[in-house]
Amino acid sequence: MAIRVSIFLLILVAAGCAGRMEGRATCDNLVDQGWKELDIAKAEGFSGTVSYAKATSLLAAAKGQQVIDRFPSCINKAKRARVYIAASRVGN
Numbered sequence: 001m002a003i004r005v006s007i008f009l010l011i012l013v014a015a016g017c018a019g020r021m022e023g024r025a026t027c028d029n030l031v032d033q034g035w036k037e038l039d040i041a042k043a044e045g046f047s048g049t050v051s052y053a054k055a056t057s058l059l060a061a062a063k064g065q066q067v068i069d070r071f072p073s074c075i076n077k078a079k080r081a082r083v084y085i086a087a088s089r090v091g092n
Contacts, residue, residue, distance in 0.1 A: 023071030030078035031066055034059045037085045046088045055084035 038055055046052055058081035065074035 023075055024069075027062070027066050027071045027074040027078065030075060030082070031059065031062050034062070034078050034081045034085065037082065041085055041088050044089065046091065049088045049091065051084040051088035055081040055088060058084065 034055070038052070038059065041047065041052060041055075058077045062074045062077035062081060065071070065077060
């Protein structure tokens with residue numbers, strides 16, 4: 001009986017860890033892509049815009065969420081940052 005309980009608990013812990021890592025790759029990709037786009041916007045001369053500053057702040061916050069494994073929040077912030085990067089490149 002104790003072996004069955006131990007196996008059940010092991011499966012439960014493994015499933016919890018797998019669910020926690022969901023979104024890791026998406027978060028990683030969006031943050032990396034965001035920083036690259038931000039560098040391009042800076043090179044094009046749009047680093048002085050308000051949208052650029054908002055994007056920088058959101059990407060920094062996304063990176064912080066990534067570090068503490070809060071992937072849904074990381075993805076949300078990285079996606080919002082990319083919207084501001086696009087606005088920055090337009091000149092807003």
